[in-house]
Amino acid sequence: MSTCCDMPLPGTRPMLSMDEALARILAQARPVAGQENVSLLDALNRVLASAQVSAIDVPGADNSAMDGYALRTTDLPASGEASLPVSQRIPAGQVAQPLQAGTAARIFTGAPVPAGADTVIIQEVCREEDGVVRFPVPVKAGANIRRAGEDIRKGREVLAAGTRLTPQALGLAASVGLGSLPVFRRLQVAVLSTGDELVEPGMPLAHSGQIYNSNRYTLISLLRRLDCEVIDLGRVRDDYGETCAVLDRAAGQADLILSTGGVSVGEEDHVKSALEARGRLDLWRIAIKPGKPLAFGQIGEAFFIGLPGNPVSSFVTFQLFVKPFIAACQGERQTAQPAFAVAAAFDWPKPDKRREFLRARLEPGDDGQIRVGIYPSQSSGVLSSTVWADGLVDVAPNQVIRAGDAVTFLPFKGLLP
Ligand SMILES: Nc1nc2c(c(=O)[nH]1)N[C@H]1C(S)=C(S)[C@@H](COP(=O)(O)OP(=O)(O)OC[C@H]3O[C@@H](n4cnc5c(N)ncnc54)[C@H](O)[C@@H]3O)O[C@H]1N2
Ligand code: MOO
Numbered sequence: 134m135s136t137c138c139d140m141p142l143p144g145t146r147p148m149l150s151m152d153e154a155l156a157r158i159l160a161q162a163r164p165v166a167g168q169e170n171v172s173l174l175d176a177l178n179r180v181l182a183s184a185q186v187s188a189i190d191v192p193g194a195d196n197s198a199m200d201g202y203a204l205r206t207t208d209l210p211a212s213g214e215a216s217l218p219v220s221q222r223i224p225a226g227q228v229a230q231p232l233q234a235g236t237a238a239r240i241f242t243g244a245p246v247p248a249g250a251d252t253v254i255i256q257e258v259c260r261e262e263d264g265v266v267r268f269p270v271p272v273k274a275g276a277n278i279r280r281a282g283e284d285i286r287k288g289r290e291v292l293a294a295g296t297r298l299t300p301q302a303l304g305l306a307a308s309v310g311l312g313s314l315p316v317f318r319r320l321q322v323a324v325l326s327t328g329d330e331l332v333e334p335g336m337p338l339a340h341s342g343q344i345y346n347s348n349r350y351t352l353i354s355l356l357r358r359l360d361c362e363v364i365d366l367g368r369v370r371d372d373y374g375e376t377c378a379v380l381d382r383a384a385g386q387a388d389l390i391l392s393t394g395g396v397s398v399g400e401e402d403h404v405k406s407a408l409e410a411r412g413r414l415d416l417w418r419i420a421i422k423p424g425k426p427l428a429f430g431q432i433g434e435a436f437f438i439g440l441p442g443n444p445v446s447s448f449v450t451f452q453l454f455v456k457p458f459i460a461a462c463q464g465e466r467q468t469a470q471p472a473f474a475v476a477a478a479f480d481w482p483k484p485d486k487r488r489e490f491l492r493a494r495l496e497p498g499d500d501g502q503i504r505v506g507i508y509p510s511q512s513s514g515v516l517s518s519t520v521w522a523d524g525l526v527d528v529a530p531n532q533v534i535r536a537g538d539a540v541t542f543l544p545f546k547g548l549l550p
């Protein structure tokens with residue numbers, strides 16, 4: 134059952150709360166079937182399909198953290214100056230011989246500590262002359278040695294299934310010797326922009342009713358960042374038959390179909406009726422601003438998300454709904470959306486009854502404390518706001534905000550990959 138957030142107007146239906154809509158959408162997400170093994174450098178941003186366990190200790194052996202001398206502290210006098218003959222030289226990459234009693238080994242950062250040595254003294258406090266090293270004592274046993282297995286023990290899970298493979302994760306995989314990784318196959322996402330008024334950038338505008346298609350570029354770029362394979366279906370005219378045909382075509386190739394525009398209530402808006410005719414509409418109208426008319430459903434095996442045409446609305450709803458849905462379909466483990474409280478540098482005296490997401494930016498106040506400001510226009514057509522902003526302020530229905538109040542900030546850095 135839907136949650137009633139306001140009285141529906143004739144011809145519409147009650148709006149769902151954001152939380153309920155997101156929960157219902159995510160409940161349908163399932164990881165794509167199909168995996169492949171890819172080399173580490175091809176695995177960036179992919180999602181790991183199965184847990185990886187280390188076959189080795191890292192480091193593999195006790196090794197020196199500094200350039201200096203390795204020795205046995207029991208060979209040293211209690212105070213004053215020690216002097217020890219240097220019995221071997223151990224650069225990184227060499228095998229160390231066991232340390233002869235009463236001697237020191239010249240050692241370099243990363244080189245294996247010889248058996249019998251229990252400390253490394255940095256060279257800055259030593260003098261070496263005629264094969265003998267001198268330094269003040271006492272020295273600390275165990276200093277400057279990185280222990281075998283200190284980072285990773287053999288048999289430990291280093292990367293969990295469902296990990297998004299960041300540069301750090303690939304470095305960690307490399308450090309345990311993994312040359313390739315099993316990842317889920319790429320999600321195929323079809324993108325279509327509806328609207329008779331749309332002209333592609335680079336082309337002239339023929340008359341005042343035309344505008345440039347911006348959503349296509351924003352969405353395709355967002356999808357590429359999420360490592361999706363994009364099927365670009367270009368522009369679709371505001372025509373019921375054409376919309377049905379393109380949805381059928383998209384459903385034959387894609388895991389997910391994303392459209393922009395044509396999901397509201399005007400008779401030029403055909404997306405919802407086409408979706409109902411060719412597949413199934415699961416939910417429509419969410420009590421959020423921007424983004425109210427978002428539609429979600431299925432056509433054949435493909436999921437469908439119809440984003441509102443207003444460029445800011447489609448950008449914001451991509452962040453709030455599409456991104457977590459895609460992540461779940463890619464097999465990524467679900468993590469909480471980063472959000473934190475910060476003081477408002479603005480007043481919001483006339484709140485909406487819908488939950489609102491304001492284009493916002495963190496900035497230091499005169500006192501050096503970080504506050505959050507909002508773009509002067511919050512209109513869902515003002516795309517400049519999305520470039521100015523580095524996140525969204527999440528405003529509850531009917532929430533009045535005064536400068537200095539704590540508000541919830543959702544950083545794009547967390548929202549974007
Ligand atoms: N009577 C009502 N009218 C509207 C309602 C409503 O509840 N009752 N909702 C408004 C809200 S909120 C939104 S959001 C929009 C969503 O409309 P649609 O999804 O049907 O989108 P369109 O009508 O096709 O376009 C809206 C707007 O965006 C421009 N647009 C569309 N596609 C692109 C694109 N690819 N690049 C750049 N700009 C695009 C389009 O020209 C329109 O200006 O509906 C309200 N109306
Ligand atoms: O939902 Mo609309 O996105 O308020 O402009």
Ligand SMILES: [Mg+2]
Nearest residue numbers: 395397399402
């Ligand atoms: Mg419309």
